[in-house]
Amino acid sequence: MASFCLYALFYSFPIFLLLGVRTACSHESKDGLLRLEVKRASGSFEALVATDIRRWPFRRNLTLDNPLKQNGRTVGWQEFLLHNNARYKSVSLGGNVDPVGFYYIDLEIGGQKTSVLLETGSSNFIVPITGCSSCSPEGMIDISRSSSAQIVHCDSSLCTPHTCDSNLCLTGICSTTTDACCIETHGVSGCFFAFTFFSGEALAGVYFTDIVQVAGISSNATIGGILTNSTDFPFITVPGRLGMAFKDDSCIPSCATPLFDELRKKNNLSNIFSLALAFEGGSLILGGIDSSLYSGEIHYVPLRHGAKSLLYDVHCNGIRIGGGDLIPTSAGATIQSGQNLLGLDSKYYKHLKEYFQTNYCNLPHVCSNSSSSDTIFSGGEGHCFLFFSSDIEKFPTISIELTSSFRINLEGKDYMLPLPRNNRASKSRATIAGDSRSSTFELGTYCFSIVEFPGLESSEGYSMILGNVVLVNHYIVFNRENYSVGFADLI
Numbered sequence: 184m185a186s187f188c189l190y191a192l193f194y195s196f197p198i199f200l201l202l203g204v205r206t207a208c209s210h211e212s213k214d215g216l217l218r219l220e221v222k223r224a225s226g227s228f229e230a231l232v233a234t235d236i237r238r239w240p241f242r243r244n245l246t247l248d249n250p251l252k253q254n255g256r257t258v259g260w261q262e263f264l265l266h267n268n269a270r271y272k273s274v275s276l277g278g279n280v281d282p283v284g285f286y287y288i289d290l291e292i293g294g295q296k297t298s299v300l301l302e303t304g305s306s307n308f309i310v311p312i313t314g315c316s317s318c319s320p321e322g323m324i325d326i327s328r329s330s331s332a333q334i335v336h337c338d339s340s341l342c343t344p345h346t347c348d349s350n351l352c353l354t355g356i357c358s359t360t361t362d363a364c365c366i367e368t369h370g371v372s373g374c375f376f377a378f379t380f381f382s383g384e385a386l387a388g389v390y391f392t393d394i395v396q397v398a399g400i401s402s403n404a405t406i407g408g409i410l411t412n413s414t415d416f417p418f419i420t421v422p423g424r425l426g427m428a429f430k431d432d433s434c435i436p437s438c439a440t441p442l443f444d445e446l447r448k449k450n451n452l453s454n455i456f457s458l459a460l461a462f463e464g465g466s467l468i469l470g471g472i473d474s475s476l477y478s479g480e481i482h483y484v485p486l487r488h489g490a491k492s493l494l495y496d497v498h499c500n501g502i503r504i505g506g507g508d509l510i511p512t513s514a515g516a517t518i519q520s521g522q523n524l525l526g527l528d529s530k531y532y533k534h535l536k537e538y539f540q541t542n543y544c545n546l547p548h549v550c551s552n553s554s555s556s557d558t559i560f561s562g563g564e565g566h567c568f569l570f571f572s573s574d575i576e577k578f579p580t581i582s583i584e585l586t587s588s589f590r591i592n593l594e595g596k597d598y599m600l601p602l603p604r605n606n607r608a609s610k611s612r613a614t615i616a617g618d619s620r621s622s623t624f625e626l627g628t629y630c631f632s633i634v635e636f637p638g639l640e641s642s643e644g645y646s647m648i649l650g651n652v653v654l655v656n657h658y659i660v661f662n663r664e665n666y667s668v669g670f671a672d673l674i
């Protein structure tokens with residue numbers, strides 16, 4: 184078995200002074216599967232606390248936070264490298280904090296290193312390229328420095344014809360031969376793309392092809408080079424995004440074969456990938472299932488749209504709170520590793536809120552009172568309040584019933600996310616005066632991670648978004664051969 188991990192520090196000064204730690208490792212296991220380890224990036228709620236730089240743990244002890252393990256034994260750097268052949272390297276980049284928590288991987292494009300958010304809710308592979316003045320310079324790809332990079336010309340067969348009348352053709356510049364949508368800016372002229380977010384913000388630019396190396400394998404791929412960044416996300420993210428969904432979702436407006444399809448064709452991998460999402464880090468397995476990463480059986484749920492699937496939309500009967508009646512959903516759920524939260528269309532969110540306010544009004548910040556109308560339900564992205572850890576245990580279990588025989592249960596501690604994570608020092612210990620047992624309770628800030636998405640079902644065609652708070656601690660198989668998604672417990 185060959186494996187390599189590089190640990191790196193990165194600083195980013197522009198908005199908040201942050202220090203993060205990240206890793207990327209690739210393993211070739213004896214079953215021939217390629218495993219690429221991904222390290223969990225800071226989540227949205229950490230981003231919120233990061234605004235208060237005085238509380239951020241600048242000087243985290245790397246060795247303590249991320250011990251290097253060799254056969255289950257903690258080892259030092261030197262020893263670790265001695266026993267592991269270098270096959271894949273990560274690169275340190277600026278800012279990784281996003282309004283939603285995410286997982287990311289490191290890869291190389293034309294020999295240049297960058298990082299991409301790993302996303303099952305889209306199909307495009309996009310990275311910032313030199314020329315983008317509104318992009319962060321970190322992780323930017325300089326096409327002129329790659330001998331294998333080529334801009335996709337507007338009249339090339341890779342640029343989808345007749346895309347010029349698409350409302351995504353923001354440039355309005357058309358190829359006279361193919362009527363494809365083009366961009367002519369920053370001294371480049373080529374095939375245009377615009378990647379838009381639910382919020383309406385966009386990343387736009389030109390497609391190019393280049394050799395991509397990831398997990399020790401490589402392939403020529405079509406990549407969206409970001410030249411214009413209209414997003415005003417308040418937090419710095421990893422530079423690029425890697426969509427793992429289906430090709431038919433890649434037309435923005437020109438369609439590009441997704442990286443996973445290119446990699447599996449070139450390297451003869453099966454049309455299956457899987458994700459092991461641990462609370463910190465995890466693995467992406469390209470081309471199969473690594474049975475050493477899960478226990479018990481894998482529960483498969485069919486994709487709602489079968490061979491016509493664009494994303495990983497699965498059947499879902501509905502949700503149950505605290506063992507109560509099923510709140511049925513009419514349009515299933517979508518699996519989005521690029522999201523951190525559990526998102527519900529307004530009609531289901533309303534039921535959830537009512538159930539809590541009827542049955543759990545005794546818990547702090549569930550019901551509004553005379554001194555504050557703010558509740559955990561009033562925030563757009565989950566509201567954060569001070570709670571005692573003993574309160575968190577009293578929050579009911581929320582069951583997401585995917586099939587009659589398989590459900591994902593979230594306990595209070597799973598959907599009330601502590602802020603900041605892994606930072607015990609910031610949690611104060613409060614002694615409750617007058618408590619006869621004079622016991623101490625741990626007081627901390629917790630954020631409700633179930634959010635309302637108005638219009639989700641009518642605009643997107645699914646009732647729920649299953650983000651990382653739901654997916655974490657699962658081994659998830661994206662079986663694109665028979666259009667199903669399987670869930671098992673992580674070891």
Ligand SMILES: *[C@@H]1O[C@H](CO)[C@@H](O)[C@H](O)[C@H]1NC(C)=O
Nearest residue numbers: 242243244245246247248250
């Ligand atoms: C970091 O961890 C190492 C090894 O456990 C320890 O020897 C060292 O004192 C720690 N440094 C700090 C600043 O905590």
Ligand SMILES: *[C@@H]1O[C@H](CO)[C@@H](O)[C@H](O)[C@H]1NC(C)=O
Nearest residue numbers: 311318319412418419420422
């Ligand atoms: C786009 O701009 C925002 C805000 O300036 C920045 O945080 C983000 O990193 C930029 N995106 C890219 C891909 O550079």
Ligand SMILES: *[C@@H]1O[C@H](CO)[C@@H](O)[C@H](O)[C@H]1NC(C)=O
Nearest residue numbers: 331333341392393394403404
């Ligand atoms: C990548 O594929 C495109 C389209 O087939 C081709 O034009 C280009 O030369 C290829 N690049 C390399 C480095 O093979």
Ligand SMILES: *[C@@H]1O[C@H](CO)[C@@H](O)[C@H](O)[C@H]1NC(C)=O
Nearest residue numbers: 448449450451452453454470
């Ligand atoms: C590709 O893999 C399949 C099994 O997964 C094998 O039967 C086939 O021979 C392989 N093809 C090549 C060209 O290696």
Ligand SMILES: *[C@@H]1O[C@H](CO)[C@@H](O)[C@H](O)[C@H]1NC(C)=O
Nearest residue numbers: 483484485486662665666667
């Ligand atoms: C897909 O394949 C898996 C593994 O072979 C199997 O267990 C599952 O039942 C299949 N799902 C569907 C919807 O056919």
Ligand SMILES: *[C@@H]1O[C@H](CO)[C@@H](O)[C@H](O)[C@H]1NC(C)=O
Nearest residue numbers: 547548551552553554555557
């Ligand atoms: C009322 O709400 C405020 C703020 O949300 C909270 O601090 C206070 O404990 C609540 N009081 C009661 C009686 O629930």
